[in-house]
Amino acid sequence: MNFEEVVQQEKKEYDLLFSEKNAVLIGSATCGNSAGAQIAKKAIESEMENSEHVVEIIEVGCIGLCYAEPIIMVSKPQKPAVIYGNVTKKVAREIAKSHLINDIPLPEYALGSWGEGYIDGITPLLEQKSMKMQERRILRNCGFIDPTNMGHYLAQGGYAGFMSALEMDSSEIIEEMKKAGVRGRGGAGFPTWMKWQFCIDSDQETNYLVCNADEGDPGAFMNRSLLESDPHSVLEGILIAAKAIGAEKAYIYCRAEYPLALERLKIAISQMTMRGFLGENIQGSGFNLEIIIKEGAGAFVCGEETALMASIEGKRGTPRTRPPFPTTEGLFGKPTVINNVETMASAAFIMQKGADKYSELGTTESKGTKTFCLVGQVKNTGLIEVPLGTTLKEVIFDIGGGIIDDGEFKAVQIGGPSGGCIPAQHIDTSIDYSSLIGVGAMMGSGGLVVMDQSTCMVEVARYFLEFIQRESCGKCVPCRLGTKQMLDILTDMTTGKGSEEDLKLLPDLAQAIKKGSLCALGQSSPNPILTTTRFFMDEYEAHIKDGVCPALDCKDFIEYTIDAEICDGCMVCLKSCPVSAITGSKDEIHVIEVETCVKCGTCLDLCKRKKNAVKLVDAK
Amino acid sequence: MQDLDKILSNYKGEKSDLIPLLQDIQSEYGYLSEELMREVSKFTGVPESEIYGVATFYTQFRFNPKGKKHIAVCSGTACHVTGAQQIIEGMERHLDIKDGETTPDGEYSLESVGCLGCCALAPAAMVDDEIKSKLSLRSIKKLFRGYNPEKPSK
Numbered sequence: 052m053n054f055e056e057v058v059q060q061e062k063k064e065y066d067l068l069f070s071e072k073n074a075v076l077i078g079s080a081t082c083g084n085s086a087g088a089q090i091a092k093k094a095i096e097s098e099m100e101n102s103e104h105v106v107e108i109i110e111v112g113c114i115g116l117c118y119a120e121p122i123i124m125v126s127k128p129q130k131p132a133v134i135y136g137n138v139t140k141k142v143a144r145e146i147a148k149s150h151l152i153n154d155i156p157l158p159e160y161a162l163g164s165w166g167e168g169y170i171d172g173i174t175p176l177l178e179q180k181s182m183k184m185q186e187r188r189i190l191r192n193c194g195f196i197d198p199t200n201m202g203h204y205l206a207q208g209g210y211a212g213f214m215s216a217l218e219m220d221s222s223e224i225i226e227e228m229k230k231a232g233v234r235g236r237g238g239a240g241f242p243t244w245m246k247w248q249f250c251i252d253s254d255q256e257t258n259y260l261v262c263n264a265d266e267g268d269p270g271a272f273m274n275r276s277l278l279e280s281d282p283h284s285v286l287e288g289i290l291i292a293a294k295a296i297g298a299e300k301a302y303i304y305c306r307a308e309y310p311l312a313l314e315r316l317k318i319a320i321s322q323m324t325m326r327g328f329l330g331e332n333i334q335g336s337g338f339n340l341e342i343i344i345k346e347g348a349g350a351f352v353c354g355e356e357t358a359l360m361a362s363i364e365g366k367r368g369t370p371r372t373r374p375p376f377p378t379t380e381g382l383f384g385k386p387t388v389i390n391n392v393e394t395m396a397s398a399a400f401i402m403q404k405g406a407d408k409y410s411e412l413g414t415t416e417s418k419g420t421k422t423f424c425l426v427g428q429v430k431n432t433g434l435i436e437v438p439l440g441t442t443l444k445e446v447i448f449d450i451g452g453g454i455i456d457d458g459e460f461k462a463v464q465i466g467g468p469s470g471g472c473i474p475a476q477h478i479d480t481s482i483d484y485s486s487l488i489g490v491g492a493m494m495g496s497g498g499l500v501v502m503d504q505s506t507c508m509v510e511v512a513r514y515f516l517e518f519i520q521r522e523s524c525g526k527c528v529p530c531r532l533g534t535k536q537m538l539d540i541l542t543d544m545t546t547g548k549g550s551e552e553d554l555k556l557l558p559d560l561a562q563a564i565k566k567g568s569l570c571a572l573g574q575s576s577p578n579p580i581l582t583t584t585r586f587f588m589d590e591y592e593a594h595i596k597d598g599v600c601p602a603l604d605c606k607d608f609i610e611y612t613i614d615a616e617i618c619d620g621c622m623v624c625l626k627s628c629p630v631s632a633i634t635g636s637k638d639e640i641h642v643i644e645v646e647t648c649v650k651c652g653t654c655l656d657l658c659k660r661k662k663n664a665v666k667l668v669d670a671k
Numbered sequence: 672m673q674d675l676d677k678i679l680s681n682y683k684g685e686k687s688d689l690i691p692l693l694q695d696i697q698s699e700y701g702y703l704s705e706e707l708m709r710e711v712s713k714f715t716g717v718p719e720s721e722i723y724g725v726a727t728f729y730t731q732f733r734f735n736p737k738g739k740k741h742i743a744v745c746s747g748t749a750c751h752v753t754g755a756q757q758i759i760e761g762m763e764r765h766l767d768i769k770d771g772e773t774t775p776d777g778e779y780s781l782e783s784v785g786c787l788g789c790c791a792l793a794p795a796a797m798v799d800d801e802i803k804s805k806l807s808l809r810s811i812k813k814l815f816r817g818y819n820p821e822k823p824s825k
Contacts, residue, residue: 269748269749269751269785269786270747270790308786308787348690348730349729365689367724424790424791426748428752432790467748498748500749500752500790502752506752518746649760651761652754652808
């Protein structure tokens with residue numbers, strides 16, 4: 052069978068799943084599994100065992116609505132499918148009995164319907180605000196295909212992009228990337244085509260390709276989700292890039308903290324080999340490629356390209372000065388292109404659907420879509436994809452549904468530790484490379500951490516500095532010692548020991564570290580301080596001058612107390628206090644002894660759901 | 672050291688094999704002992720000091736045994752703003768150990784780690800290979816039900 056015939060056959064089989072079969076798709080990426088996807092799966096299996104209905108149960112990736120995990124999709128022949136959320140064991144059984152066996156969908160558990168037609172009481176997912184604003188292109192297959200079945204990817208038009216790339220020479224492929232205007236999705240936003248061109252121009256015999264899947268930014272999991280849900284889209288991009296730069300060896304550097312992503316990558320690679328998409332003479336074209344997976348061993352700095360290469364070579368992952376850039380002198384001294392996971396998947400999209408299709412979305416200088424992880428104090432946490440140029444407000448309030456418990460929006464942290472915190476007055480900022488830099492942040496890899504009034508911005512800055520200081524590789528002095536100094540100052544401030552002199556010292560220190568550090572980790576390490584002092588100076592001053600944490604977040608500034616008007620003496624907090632700091636007896640008002648209390652928050656957590664009598668107050 | 676020979680036989684002994692080799696050894700033995708690192712040095716020809724230098728650089732490598740159950744609490748941004756610090760302190764109290772330690776009876780070890788990528792369901796922790804999400808002080812109580820650090824199991 053030739054490629055077209057294989058695709059036709061796979062497509063037919065995939066379509067049968069929805070047109071003639073009873074199918075259940077279970078979201079079983081890391082988020083789904085941690086929320087209980089496997090329990091839901093077992094419940095459905097055991098319920099169906101006793102019926103004469105045949106049902107095909109398929110584990111798929113993440114559809115992106117992580118807040119509602121576990122998520123399952125139920126499809127009956129010739130009807131729109133229904134996507135259910137928060138599927139506990141009990142709900143899964145009900146769904147099996149009602150929808151799968153008796154053909155009665157259950158709107159009370161449904162998140163939305165999928166496919167043509169309507170079901171009473173269930174709004175199609177694509178007509179809902181949270182989905183309407185999105186353009187799922189890179190994530191188009193996530194949640195709809197079995198990531199361990201290469202046939203599903205082929206049925207969606209997969210590898211057609213690579214097949215056309217096989218017919219093209221390097222310059223034609225690079226031209227297509229240039230036309231699309233795709234920029235590196237790892238954070239820096241360097242034009243992808245240019246990187247590929249530099250590598251070819253270096254004019255050496257051996258070139259390497261590296262796919263950077265060392266997603267270390269806290270608050271970001273786009274790459275994990277994509278690798279777990281649609282690994283072949285990344286692998287197709289790798290094939291295309293390798294073909295363009297003439298590499299015969301490609302490395303995927305993936306974090307060991309992502310065991311499921313690694314497992315699915317390995318399965319995908321073995322399927323590619325079996326079907327003649329890897330190895331020698333791929334699809335009879337004479338093009339050879341070997342893909343090697345390297346597991347990162349837990350060092351944030353290895354996301355930096357020169358450190359990453361050192362790590363692949365078996366060394367300590369310390370960065371080196373650039374130039375020479377990896378495209379001239381990279382892995383094992385050879386010209387090397389290093390591209391992010393999402394960039395690779397974008398290359399596959401561009402070659403499948405065309406450069407014009409890719410660049411129809413976005414702004415003049417920031418083309419296409421970008422995936423983001425919407426997390427923190429926002430209602431609909433999850434993985435989203437929007438055209439560049441969408442505003443932060445649209446993302447947080449329209450797609451994210453606003454702040455949890457109808458709280459007040461305070462700031463959104465974008466771009467990881469090197470990024471910045473954007474406050475409410477700039478919430479209309481457009482998400483594109485230059486607008487974000489304009490407000491002191493950066494695109495970064497795609498983490499969006501939403502913060503409400505309960506988050507202290509001085510503490511957030513301290514948190515990031517603690518992270519950066521821990522991850523500093525120690526090679527250059529400004530970063531090694533400077534980050535420690537900044538951290539010490541911030542720790543003083545959040546524990547009531549801050550001084551006004553320190554506050555004045557911070558900007559000087561920040562400038563010196565920015566100028567003197569070797570790599571981006573050190574150079575951007577003052578960013579958390581620079582953006583929070585720019586927009587939240589009042590909070591810094593409150594800590595230092597008034598001895599108050601306005602957010603009631605920093606432990607040394609707060610106390611827990613019980614409101615005597617509300618407390619009904621139910622004993623719940625008293626019994627669960629780990630240090631027995633609460634006194635009182637049944638039906639009598641309880642009191643927290645300040646001297647004994649360790650401020651763990653257990654009582655508040657428990658009472659919130661009952662009487663809400665435990666309060667956080669300013670220790671003054 | 673039959674198991675070690677088996678692991679070594681999968682590699683050529685090149686320098687770039689070093690990290691995967693150490694990873695395989697750790698997943699077999701649970702940690703990297705001095706003796707094991709000496710064997711790796713003989714096999715790869717890389718000096719022991721350099722192997723130790725590489726191993727200590729990466730947080731994944733351990734130099735003492737971990738507990739029967741290993742708990743890695745995520746300290747990523749999303750977990751941090753949703754209360755990861757309270758969770759780790761709660762676990763420290765339950766187990767009567769500090770971050771990075773193992774209970775004296777070897778049942779549990781506890782450490783805070785970089786982002787686990789489960790941010791949408793924060794706060795999260797990895798118990799052995801399983802991710803537990805949306806943790807609260809109540810749910811961690813369940814995790815250690817029946818365990819009393821003062822009456823260690825034998």
